[in-house]
């Protein structure tokens with residue numbers, strides 16, 4: 179199996195015009211330092227073309243607005259008076275790669291947009307500002323586990339920052355088990371976070387027998403990793419029982435080199451350099467692997483003994499690299515949201531991301547139908563948090579050049595994968611509140 183090759187990363191990853199060849203010499207150590215900037219590079223971009231968003235039009239009323247919200251339909255509406263619910267001055271949990279204000283983002287215009295659900299009509303109220311007091315009332319005596327990669331971590335940061343405006347949480351880390359905790363004792367609420375790029379059981383192909391932690395993301399990035407697509411990762415599913423809400427997400431890491439297993443046997447690989455395995459593969463594409471992984475994990479949560487809570491699947495949040503990838507000068511310089519209604523500027527999504535989204539929506543629907551059909555003692559609920567289209571419309575929400583600060587990460591100054599905090603993904607908390615209120 180081959181080692182990480184930057185040339186290999188470059189292949190098929192060019193988006194458009196002027197790629198900057200110099201960046202192709204980025205060293206592996208630099209990548210290792212940059213760990214979370216995984217897979218965006220491996221996406222090539224096509225127009226969504228015939229891709230169909232789920233759902234059909236509705237004709238107004240509160241129920242229709244809720245339905246549009248649940249399906250991720252709506253538009254970004256400018257609100258000159260909108261102010262972020264927290265800032266880097268009022269929340270100390272914002273990490274460097276999210277802290278666009280600290281790194282000199284020139285305009286705060288990207289904070290002056292609110293999501294208005296709907297199907298083109300004017301009837302629905304825009305979301306926000308976030309109602310932390312209401313959130314706390316709804317979750318008293320409960321706990322919420324987030325499971326996923328750095329984008330899941332960003333969501334945790336956004337939620338904890340928003341809630342910390344009402345109560346400062348106590349933060350702790352269980353390094354051995356891989357969990358991070360925030361507790362809000364006055365409101366009887368707790369948030370936990372577990373890092374995993376894949377949700378299912380996995381290990382570095384050339385690493386230790388067990389999965390590694392986020393401090394070794396560089397090796398995971400270089401890969402390959404062994405992914406057991408039909409085995410939910412017990413490190414976090416065993417903990418899921420003690421939580422009322424489990425918020426799952428996984429996308430971009432599936433595009434990294436991997437060897438796929440089912441029933442303990444190799445069933446394929448992706449970008450792993452083994453032509454035999456590729457030739458005989460049953461599972462060939464990252465989106466097929468991701469589909470299998472979500473099928474296993476959602477099915478397991480729905481059946482998990484003792485899990486009576488709500489499993490929430492957050493769909494893929496698209497990247498917005500233009501004129502290259504993260505490794506060769508790609509950038510995201512938009513200063514306002516995209517709109518489908520104006521000047522016919524149809525948003526585009528990387529083909530692999532569109533396939534991830536399709537797999538997530540379809541596997542969610544199948545798991546929810548199976549869970550509903552099963553009667554008996556199980557009370558687990560499955561909910562979809564569809565953020566894909568609303569985030570696709572926010573090319574202005576990424577750090578771009580204002581995530582790391584000049585020179586801190588040589589070879590990766592431009593980030594169109596993660597999101598500024600405060601910023602566009604703060605609306606995910608409003609979606610979460612909506613889901614909790616209706617669960």
Ligand SMILES: *[C@@H]1O[C@H](CO)[C@@H](O)[C@H](O)[C@H]1NC(C)=O
Pocket residue numbers: 266267277279280
């Ligand atoms: C917060 O952002 C401001 C710029 O708006 C910056 O000067 C300051 O250093 C940042 N503070 C922290 C703690 O990140």
Ligand SMILES: *[C@@H]1O[C@H](CO)[C@@H](O)[C@H](O)[C@H]1NC(C)=O
Pocket residue numbers: 452453454
């Ligand atoms: C591929 O299969 C052939 C025939 O079974 C074998 O000789 C060869 O070593 C295999 N290659 C790899 C990389 O496993």
Ligand SMILES: *[C@@H]1O[C@H](CO)[C@@H](O)[C@H](O)[C@H]1NC(C)=O
Pocket residue numbers: 419484485486555557
């Ligand atoms: C889940 O529900 C079952 C059946 O109602 C009950 O026996 C079990 O204690 C519940 N578990 C939790 C964690 O609430």
